[in-house]
Amino acid sequence: MQEQIFKHRETQILTVKEMKQDREAIIRAGQIIRQGGLVALPTETVYGLGANALNPDAVKNIFLAKGRPQDNPLIIHIEDASQAERYAKNIPPVYYELCRRFCPGPLTIILPKKDIIPLETSGGLETVAIRIPAHPVARAIIHEAGVPIAAPSANLSGSPSPTTAQHCVHDLWGRVDAIVDAGECSVGVESTVISLAGEKPILLRPGAVTPQMLKEFLPDLMIHEAVTEKLKEGVRADSPGMKYKHYAPKAKITILDADSREFTEYVNSQKKEGLFALCFEEDVPFLQVPYISLGKDETDQAKHLFAALRELDERGAQEVYARCPSKQGVGLAVYNRLIRAAAYQEHTLDGESEA
Structure with a gap:
């Protein structure tokens, strides 16, 4: 209909x-x-x-x-x-x-x-x-x-x-x-x-x-x-963007809470067909896999996040490792959207889930 x-x-x-x-x-x-x-x-x-x-x-x-x-x-x-x-x-x-x-x-x-x-x-x-x-x-x-x-x-x-x-x-x-x-x-x-x-x-x-x-x-x-967390079952959504999975490309996204060195080393070690990195500008020189950069700072990350998620689909990404943004200032807004795009899949590099 x-x-x-x-x-x-x-x-x-x-x-x-x-x-x-x-x-x-x-x-x-x-x-x-x-x-x-x-x-x-x-x-x-x-x-x-x-x-x-x-x-x-x-x-x-x-x-x-x-x-x-x-x-x-x-x-x-x-x-x-x-x-x-x-x-x-x-x-x-x-x-x-x-x-x-x-x-x-x-x-x-x-x-x-x-x-x-x-x-x-x-x-x-x-x-x-x-x-x-x-x-x-x-x-x-x-x-x-x-x-x-x-x-x-x-x-x-x-x-x-x-x-x-x-x-x-x-x-x-x-x-x-x-x-x-x-x-x-x-x-x-x-x-x-x-x-x-x-x-x-x-x-x-x-x-x-x-x-x-x-x-x-x-x-x-x-x-x-x-x-920063998934809305609990049965809890009313009082605002847009609270209740449902949002902002998601077709690729599976996993957020990695890591500094630049840890992030790039780990992503490079996972290199395979269809793997992309969603990264910050400082990570770019060290990555050995296809990537999309969100920019230098929180303002850049906010402006470019949704276009980057769409570009992942356009470039055929199947799996994405995204570097975790700051949870302060405008970075909190970027994190809020990204954690939903990732279906709340966030990990430290020792494999322990944080969300």
């Missing part, structure tokens, strides 16, 4: 290289969303699959297009902090403090929802996840649509998130009405998600806004155990 619904959609590419010159593409994208259609659009984090967050039927089509479980909540994207009052209630003062510091930007804040937000959008929860994206094209499309835009990552569920329009084309061609091409995303991993809907603030998904940054405003911020 899912294939019958989506294989006949006439997908169009809407290119935005310059905001004023390509204004018609932005207007068209907003129109499609306002009328109940699906548009893959750029944000600073990853490309999102956008639909009218207030239209239950449009939201259902997001889940169908992605093959995404319907109890996985969606994030709604708005233009400015004050618009949250239309969709959320019991908004604490710290929400506005966080928005002044981090928004527009890669931060999502969960609040108790108003009834205007359908349960289809909230994944059946009585909360709503709100973000104000920094990408000028995303903001312009929200404005033209005139509605909040529900937008999970614009990929097939379980596959690596898209950071270019071409990734969206690969996954969603024929399943969506339009793909807006505005170049590569600057951050590369999804937004940080925190909840202010409970007794204490809690970080549910790490991103470019780090726990250290947030604790200036939320000194009692807790970090959910599912950030």
Whole structure:
């Protein structure tokens, strides 16, 4: 049924290289969303699959297009902090403090929802996840649509998130009405998600806004155990990216917690057909197997992770040893995505599992 619904959609590419010159593409994208259609659009984090967050039927089509479980909540994207009052209630003062510091930007804040937000959008929860994206094209499309835009990552569920329009084309061609091409995303991993809907603030998904940054405003911020561990059976997923295996290429990935010398020596000793290394720039001179480098630092690693996971498939990787990123700063976001891509397979070099 899912294939019958989506294989006949006439997908169009809407290119935005310059905001004023390509204004018609932005207007068209907003129109499609306002009328109940699906548009893959750029944000600073990853490309999102956008639909009218207030239209239950449009939201259902997001889940169908992605093959995404319907109890996985969606994030709604708005233009400015004050618009949250239309969709959320019991908004604490710290929400506005966080928005002044981090928004527009890669931060999502969960609040108790108003009834205007359908349960289809909230994944059946009585909360709503709100973000104000920094990408000028995303903001312009929200404005033209005139509605909040529900937008999970614009990929097939379980596959690596898209950071270019071409990734969206690969996954969603024929399943969506339009793909807006505005170049590569600057951050590369999804937004940080925190909840202010409970007794204490809690970080549910790490991103470019780090726990250290947030604790200036939320000194009692807790970090959910599912950030680094598999969500326990029967536990409700309060945020996107918590419950299901995500971001995975076809290859089997194993994370190795090791320094550069230990990592490269071990990977070289395992050399065989189809083996790749997912490494850092400092490892490259010492590797004797095919590799993909994530770059020099945590910012590089975040920006290049999802493209690297897709490249592993393109190059026919069958087994991958990935060097474990830092679990501090933006590195925590990289680790959070990588451990899910690896189906929680992480090992020290003595063979003892760490996850």
